[in-house]
Amino acid sequence: MKKTTSQKLKLGVFVVIGTALLIAALYSIGNRQNLFGNNIRIMTQFTNVNGLELGNNVRYSGINVGTVSKIKMVGDTRIIVEMLIQENISKHIKKDAVATIGSDGLVGNMIVNIIPRESKKPPVISGDTIQSYSKIGTDDMLTTLNVTNENAALLTADLLKITTKIIEGNGTIGLLINDSIMAKDLKQTIFQLKNTSTGASQAITDLKDIISSVKRGQSVAGVLLQDSLSGQKMKTIVNNLEQSSVDISQITTNLDIVLKDIKEGKGALHYLTADPTLVKDIDSTMNSIKEGTYRFNENMDALKHNFLFRGYFKKLEKEKKKEESFNKNNHEN
């Protein structure tokens, strides 16, 4: 049962390939966890690491640049997270970069994201501590959602009460929905409102026309508003009216005094208006004057027939006739 050389060769190849595969796999895994090569250590502080574990990836601008190497609680609320960062990448990470804890996808592992800043600060060196920023965790979001859910439940319960009342016809909205008479009235009201609005629209159109004509100065009001000359005249008129009203007021005062005097029996007018004896005397006087006038006419007729004054009256008649004939001729021409 001796072994041939080919058997030994085949066994050697088998063992070498198998071992090489194992070593390659171990190296590949180790390399991804930054166990080989030059790394620097940087730290950051959090109050809550949201389930971050040793070996979780560290990303800078979305590139895997390292892993979490240590998570240490240093106080009641302070947690120091130490990260191994590839040395060739570390020159791009500035001292004011900010670390946050995120998730690799919706259900993925937790990761540390280092967010770059556009500053001229020097790059980080081993042992540096960079700033951190704690985002709202899933638990916080769920707590907020829980409160929202409770509020939604209360709102739903209230809405249910309101809708029940509406269905039963209670309250204004319930009455509006369920009462058919009110619906008819409402319909009628809306119809009338529609008519009113049509009328209002027409009125507004007319008003618009009026305003535009006023603006153009086509009416009295327009002239008053637009024509400055007319405005000046109006001002003068108003001034005159004001002066007149002052005069009228003065006159009224004087008349008042006169009337007062008359009432008090002062002056002739009092006798004319208030004294009945004077009225009788005047009436008697007028009758005497009328009778005197009649007698005077008789005397004048007697004079016309007297030979001393007859010539004079005939001369007057001739001049009168002459004037009438002259007027007639002018009128015909």
Next chain:
Amino acid sequence: MTQSLRIVERIKAFFTEIGDLSYFSGRFFKEVFARPLEFQELLRQCYNMGNRSLLLVGVTGFILGLVFTLQSRPTLMEFGAESWMPSMVGISIVREIGPVITALICAGRIGSGIGAELGSMRVTEQIDAMEVSGTNPFKYLVVTRITATTLMLPILIIFGDAIALFGSAIVENLKGAVSYQLYFNQVFDAIKYSDIIPATVKSFFFGYAIGLVGCYKGYYCKKGTAGVGEASNSAVVYTSMLLFVIDFVAVFLADIFFEI
């Protein structure tokens, strides 16, 4: 009464066999470093158990990777998590499925072969003849075989894992248009030392168990041709059971030490 006596007898037989196996194992550790080392026989056994099992392990691993990926794809697609396929398949194969399936296949092929070979040697009194001629049959037959299985099984498992992952990558490449580079990047991103080291360590124990049970059953084979068949059969059965026990213990210990 007779039934309970029978049960007691079986329990006694079970514990007696465990005790025998422990003595057998102890003898192996006593003689493994003792001279002569029988290195040529060890290499021959390594070639028989390693190289000659490679085709079976490779084909099984390749089909395992293909089928596992094809079966898992629809479920992961339902959740929109098909991008997790390389990670899931990688971790499953490296951590558990690859070692266990390869070990079971080797238990069937190598364990039964050892049981039958040593059993037939016992039946035909070749082992007795070796003792008479001054050759230590335990050293020459048992130690070399157990050492060979212990050393070869981890390598076979590594090959099996690699071929299974390659089969899975082919399916992902054809069905999901995932490049081979992306696939293996995602696989190695997902796998940690805590996955690969316990799996490799337990594969040594798997190999040791296969060799130990196969040799024990064959070395203490009953007389007659039926004894050879029984030795071969029981070697496979006991080895398979032992593999699962070792797997459970390994996972339990890995959970304690690596917090997987």
